Amino acid sequence: MDQVKELSSLLGRVADAAVSGPVNVMVNQIVLDSRRVLPGSMFVALRGTQVDGHQFIDKATALGASVIVCEELPANVSDQVTYVRVADSAAAMGLMAAEFYENPSRRLKLVGVTGTNGKTSVATFLFQLFRALGYRCGLLSTVQNQIEDEVIPSTHTTPDSVALNALLSKMLDSRCTHVFMEVSSHSVAQHRITGLHFAGGIFTNITHDHLDFHKTFDNYIKAKKGFFDQLPKSAFALINVDDRRGSVMVQNTSARKETYSLQTLAAFKGKIISDTLAGMHMEINQHEVWFRVIGRFNAYNLLAVYGAAILLGENEEAVLTELSSLKSPPGRFEQFHSADHVVGIVDYAHTPDALENVLETIRHLRNGNEKVITIVGCGGNRDAEKRPKMAAIACKYSDKVILTSDNPRFEDPMDILDQMRKGVPPLDYKKTRVIEDRREAINQANREAMDGDIILIAGKGHENYQDVQGVKHHFDDKEVLLEAFALR
Numbered sequence: 001m002d003q004v005k006e007l008s009s010l011l012g013r014v015a016d017a018a019v020s021g022p023v024n025v026m027v028n029q030i031v032l033d034s035r036r037v038l039p040g041s042m043f044v045a046l047r048g049t050q051v052d053g054h055q056f057i058d059k060a061t062a063l064g065a066s067v068i069v070c071e072e073l074p075a076n077v078s079d080q081v082t083y084v085r086v087a088d089s090a091a092a093m094g095l096m097a098a099e100f101y102e103n104p105s106r107r108l109k110l111v112g113v114t115g116t117n118g119k120t121s122v123a124t125f126l127f128q129l130f131r132a133l134g135y136r137c138g139l140l141s142t143v144q145n146q147i148e149d150e151v152i153p154s155t156h157t158t159p160d161s162v163a164l165n166a167l168l169s170k171m172l173d174s175r176c177t178h179v180f181m182e183v184s185s186h187s188v189a190q191h192r193i194t195g196l197h198f199a200g201g202i203f204t205n206i207t208h209d210h211l212d213f214h215k216t217f218d219n220y221i222k223a224k225k226g227f228f229d230q231l232p233k234s235a236f237a238l239i240n241v242d243d244r245r246g247s248v249m250v251q252n253t254s255a256r257k258e259t260y261s262l263q264t265l266a267a268f269k270g271k272i273i274s275d276t277l278a279g280m281h282m283e284i285n286q287h288e289v290w291f292r293v294i295g296r297f298n299a300y301n302l303l304a305v306y307g308a309a310i311l312l313g314e315n316e317e318a319v320l321t322e323l324s325s326l327k328s329p330p331g332r333f334e335q336f337h338s339a340d341h342v343v344g345i346v347d348y349a350h351t352p353d354a355l356e357n358v359l360e361t362i363r364h365l366r367n368g369n370e371k372v373i374t375i376v377g378c379g380g381n382r383d384a385e386k387r388p389k390m391a392a393i394a395c396k397y398s399d400k401v402i403l404t405s406d407n408p409r410f411e412d413p414m415d416i417l418d419q420m421r422k423g424v425p426p427l428d429y430k431k432t433r434v435i436e437d438r439r440e441a442i443n444q445a446n447r448e449a450m451d452g453d454i455i456l457i458a459g460k461g462h463e464n465y466q467d468v469q470g471v472k473h474h475f476d477d478k479e480v481l482l483e484a485f486a487l488r
């Protein structure tokens with residue numbers, strides 16, 4: 001692909017662009033960080049949460065940028081660059097990034113998954129399923145990005161629009177036909193997905209999260225809804241109607257509305273027949289199917305995957321057969337067993353809702369007198385409202401609770417733990433402990449667990465680090481658990 005484009009060829013869809021300077025200037029890359037500007041770059045000034053990118057326009061000009069995209073012209077304009085003034089730099093960047101990479105999303109079947117929980121699971125299941133059905137596929141997710149077998153580490157759940165279009169373009173070069181991606185609420189609000197052409201959108205559910213960023217629950221809902229608002233008529237919008245916000249999501253979409261449910265009438269209707277640690281038996285649109293993945297929340301995820309596959313034109317029988325062998329993505333209800341039958345579950349539940357779902361699932365899976373020991377923490381510099389709630393939920397469903405650290409980032413871990421502790425009901429003080437060191441927390445749970453007991457380690461899932469003061473120290477729940485199990 002030609003990596004150099006004339007500015008005029010990028011502006012087609014940027015309706016409000018006011019250009020000062022030549023439009024036939026060449027652009028060899030689009031950058032949003034002035035420190036990455038090279039001669040011939042287009043620098044896009046974004047108003048961030050920490051700083052205003054407009055401060056760096058002069059620096060970008062000095063480094064040889066050929067084009068500056070901004071919402072406001074600098075005090076001293078230079079005649080060395082072309083300025084493109086727009087109302088919203090991030091939105092313009094999305095549209096131009098898509099043009100720069102020649103709109104890869106139009107030549108792929110791109111499906112986006114949004115919702116508070118289940119995005120990684122649904123996107124990864126779809127990726128596994130479509131590969132099993134014989135297609136070449138791409139995946140963009142929190143855990144990792146993937147082009148067939150090639151793993152590309154991911155920095156965000158949804159990358160910025162330039163990185164995103166570059167990845168889609170690479171997927172197209174690798175002859176992928178289908179791409180499944182997570183659409184985070186941040187990515188909608190920051191226009192990371194603006195300019196993409198989706199074949200379908202899926203809504204899983206919405207509960208409290210990320211209020212540090214969106215400020216109010218209404219804004220958070222609006223961000224998620226924004227994804228469906230921008231779907232084209234040719235796309236499907238597949239929603240979980242058991243979530244009471246489901247219908248709000250699609251009230252202004254032009255896409256074809258489709259539904260899935262475990263509770264009510266829907267195009268894709270499921271019913272759980274049995275659910276044990278060994279597998280889940282479900283009825284889906286009158287077909288009985290066995291699944292390796294378990295838990296009610298996964299029943300929803302599987303229904304979403306089934307629905308999307310049918311809406312993408314796949315054969316029902318083939319889809320149901322392949323669905324049976326899907327495996328949980330890393331750190332999503334991942335089960336481990338010690339030689340003496342202690343069950344360890346590593347799960348990414350880092351919201352009150354996800355934690356409640358996982359613990360309810362565990363409660364249903366228990367046979368008898370096994371004890372549940374829950375280890376959980378809350379991330380620093382993130383939504384603080386969830387801290388007491390998560391501690392309360394852990395107490396409600398567990399025989400023992402160990403509150404511990406989970407990426408304290410720039411906060412004092414003991415402050416976070418104190419806030420969590422406020423959610424512990426007085427009657428549960430006795431069964432709750434604080435062990436700040438996560439390794440020690442896991443070791444302690446392991447020492448106390450007996451035959452058949454279940455240790456849930458929640459919040460970090462696939463993560464392999466503990467982020468303390470901006471430094472990521474290697475830490476992997478699964479690794480520590482297996483080391484502990486080996487000592488039993």
Ligand SMILES: CC(=O)N[C@H]1[C@@H](OP(=O)(O)OP(=O)(O)OC[C@H]2O[C@@H](n3ccc(=O)[nH]c3=O)[C@H](O)[C@@H]2O)O[C@H](CO)[C@@H](O)[C@@H]1O[C@H](C)C(=O)N[C@@H](C)C(=O)N[C@H](CCC(=O)O)C(=O)O
Nearest residue numbers: 032033034046048049050051053056156157158160184186
């Ligand atoms: C809160 C948030 O979304 N932040 C993202 C945002 O950063 P920001 O707004 O803080 O940027 P800033 O530091 O204020 O800088 C503003 C602009 O000035 C530029 N700059 C800055 C310094 C300089 O010298 N020169 C320069 O040009 C920056 O490149 C930026 O474009 O824009 C950056 C560039 O795209 C992102 O990397 C950054 O993600 C940070 C790392 C982040 O942690 N994001 C998380 C919260 C996030 O996006 N999460 C979602 C959902 C996660 C989930 O699944 O639950 C995700 O999609 O990953």
Ligand SMILES: Nc1ncnc2c1ncn2[C@@H]1O[C@H](COP(=O)(O)OP(=O)(O)OP(=O)(O)O)[C@@H](O)[C@H]1O
Nearest residue numbers: 116117118119120121142297332347348349354358
């Ligand atoms: N459909 C669902 N509904 C509720 N909880 C779910 C669902 N699917 C998974 N979970 C729980 O939420 C956790 C996170 O799941 P997953 O990673 O699939 O969600 P996500 O939306 O990608 O999260 P993130 O926003 O952090 O990337 C899982 O570990 C599991 O505990």
Ligand SMILES: N[C@H](CCC[C@H](N)C(=O)O)C(=O)O
Nearest residue numbers: 350378379382406407459460
């Ligand atoms: N994508 C989410 C993941 C949170 C996971 C948890 N381990 C934490 O660090 O808070 C975030 O960055 O807010």
Ligand SMILES: [Mg+2]
Nearest residue numbers: 119120142157
């Ligand atoms: Mg995710």
